[in-house]
Amino acid sequence: MKSSKSASRYAQALLDLAIEQNKVEAIAADMKYMATVCAENRDLELMLESPVVKADKKIAVLNAVFDQFDKATASFVELIVKNGREAYLPQIAASFDAILKEHQGIIPVTLISAQKLDDKVKNEIVSKVQASTSGTVELTEKIDPDLIGGFIVRMGDNQIDASVASQINKLKQRLTS
Structure with a gap:
């Protein structure tokens, strides 16, 4: 299992960005959709974890699959992939929901x-x-x-x-x- 500590930190950073840009609902919906798609599609997770697939190809696939994402979410996902942390994306999406609920009480x-x-x-x-x-x-x-x-x-x-x-x-x- 991926490091939940890293995923939580990325999710917290995304929540901070969402609050700063006043896009909490849009980004929360994006993360919920990403968590659902990743949970239902093992091939997508395998592609994200694969060291053989280059970052630019992963970004292209993610942009095609999640083309309805808010610009802030899409930029965040692209940054995660460019930094080589794309395997954490399913767990970041799940952690985002938990952190958002905690933030909302x-x-x-x-x-x-x-x-x-x-x-x-x-x-x-x-x-x-x-x-x-x-x-x-x-x-x-x-x-x-x-x-x-x-x-x-x-x-x-x-x-x-x-x-x-x-x-x-x-x-x-x-x-x-």
Whole structure:
């Protein structure tokens, strides 16, 4: 995996540029589109990582694929390729979204449950998470039948595990120790 530290630095520089030029929405849309295209097209990623393909050819391909990009985004992508960092582009695009959310005070929260939770329970969990943070919660739901019951809440590096599977494992450890 590419260096996430480098990708984060480039993404932060792009966000600073977007704020300076008052083009945050346009550049955010460009980066989201780039992340989607790179995730769906392995050949594009392989081309970006290839040392055989020259920088000018990579720039030409990227300009053709992303011809609707804002001028600032296109210039940034070209600069990244000229500096030999084009393999970082998919990760820069993903990091940009995370850094932008942090800048806007949006906190991504993942709620994993054994089955779809009803709205009342979901809203109760979100309100408790919201009370413990200073920002807007952006909820993503996932279903994992292996949990048996209960839920797991992930917010950044923090995790609250209230799943039945976790409780069974803890009980098993206590009994076998």
